[in-house]
Amino acid sequence: MVESVLARIRQRFEQAERILITSHIRPDGDAVSSVLALGLALQEKGKQVVMALTDGVPAAFRFLAGYDQIVNKPDGDFDLIVVVDCGNLDRVGSIMDSYDRVDINIDHHSSNLNFGEINLVDIEAVSVTEILALRFPALGLPLTQPVAEALLTGILTDSQGFKIPSTRPGTLRIAADLYEAGVDLPKLYFNTLSRKSFEAAKYWGAGLSRLQQDGHIVWTNLSCADRMAVEYPGRDDADLVNILSAIGGSDVAVIFIEQDSDNVKVSWRTRSDWDVSKVAQQFGGGGHIAAAGAMVRGGLQEVEEKVIQATKTAFKNS
DSSP: OHHHHHHHHHHHHHHOSEEEEEOOSSOOHHHHHHHHHHHHHHHHTTOEEEEEOTTOOOGGGTTSTTGGGOBSSOOSOOSEEEEESOSSGGGGOGGGGGOOOOSEEEEOOTTOOOOSSEEEEOTTSSOHHHHHHHHHHHHTOOOOHHHHHHHHHHHHHHTTTTTSTTOOHHHHHHHHHHHHTTOOHHHHHIIIIIOOOHHHHHHHHHHHTTOEEETTEEEEEEOHHHHHHHTOOSSSOTTHHHHHTTOTTOSEEEEEEEEETTEEEEEEEESSSOOTHHHHHHTTOEEOSSEEEEEEESOHHHHHHHHHHHHHHHHHHO
């Protein structure tokens, strides 16, 4: 079955001249990297490729070759439209407002709705970049050094440095192959998982000062005022949730990031086999067993109370 899907995708790649590749809003490392890796590889094949992300490329990933080619709004018609790392087409954002089809959907979310004409979905893969790296030969795509760097970036970020339970022995073998393709792994690891700006460190301080714990759950919040006070440029948590998830004696970490007076982004992480995506789904979100998120409407305090109660209830019942 997978072989026939790959053969169909390869045929569509070969037949297309102008290709659009996109992913979800508020893109993470896997979203940015899978768009770039696929886009750069298809350009090597002589294709006209437009890479687009509604929210652009986060500053943390602007070291990747080709990031400056990614646009916020694509123009014109395309022979082929590819969506990567997105379980629900609604999460692509405004980019899809002008298009009424998805030709190829490549993803690893268990909640994927198979919205493409052709769907390559592997829910056991740690990232979409792992899927691509494994399938590049079958798809007839070249593995240049910039492509390898993008692929390994996605694997590193989605696996949190090979720490999450869905990391498989095959994941490490793929990473080794990409390393051999000329990627500077120590430098890449620092850029993707270790390096933080001075503003991000101060931002963490605001969240850590409000850290709470109840049983096996730890959580905190970050407000718009916190971002303004330290001049942090993003609307994310600067990966603070991954710090919370390392706290001993806890199984679940939750962080609340105020987007505006009426919307809060919530992220869950767990090191146990408890499925946090099920709680995220209660609030219109989704994700993976170990990492999930949702955008919840309401004030920061109201959302925090509601979500923590639901998390406690779900954890108790599990």
